[in-house]
Amino acid sequence: MKLLFAALLAVAMPAWAQVEIENPWARATAPGAKVAAGYMVIRNKSGADRLVGVTSPAAARVETHVHIRDGDILRMREVKGYDVPANGRFELKPGGAHLMFVDIKQPFKQGDKVPAVLNFEKAGEVKVDFEVVPLAGPPAHQQHPRKH
Numbered sequence: 001m002k003l004l005f006a007a008l009l010a011v012a013m014p015a016w017a018q019v020e021i022e023n024p025w026a027r028a029t030a031p032g033a034k035v036a037a038g039y040m041v042i043r044n045k046s047g048a049d050r051l052v053g054v055t056s057p058a059a060a061r062v063e064t065h066v067h068i069r070d071g072d073i074l075r076m077r078e079v080k081g082y083d084v085p086a087n088g089r090f091e092l093k094p095g096g097a098h099l100m101f102v103d104i105k106q107p108f109k110q111g112d113k114v115p116a117v118l119n120f121e122k123a124g125e126v127k128v129d130f131e132v133v134p135l136a137g138p139p140a141h142q143q144h145p146r147k148h
């Protein structure tokens with residue numbers, strides 16, 4: 001178990017990367033859906049950086065979105081990327097910031113790994129695979145966030 005965990009980490013976090021991606025996941029899509037949302041935690045081990053773009057072979061384009069509360073309504077808005085503070089973290093999560101895979105080429109199905117390339121201003125390209133979880137809910141470890 002420990003070995004497997006180490007192997008997974010090695011894939012997600014190359015030793016030279018100054019930015020680490022934790023727990024990248026996406027929700028399975030409903031039939032006919034054209035968009036899908038992706039979430040993750042960006043951890044920065046260096047100076048302030050910025051996620052400036054994302055590409056994926058699974059979608060025509062990938063946008064960076066945030067949710068903003070407008071009275072009782074939660075609206076989605078595209079932003080020009082996310083600032084990741086020096087030696088800090090930026091979390092994409094349901095109801096907050098998220099990647100939007102637009103015009104997906106096929107439905108995201110539970111168990112799929114959706115590849116994407118994150119482009120950081122300083123750290124450069126970081127490859128990541130989003131694990132697709134059931135449409136019904138976030139993965140168990142998302143339901144009870146750990147306190148840091």
Ligand SMILES: [Cu+2]
Pocket residue numbers: 037065066076077098099100
């Ligand atoms: Cu969105």
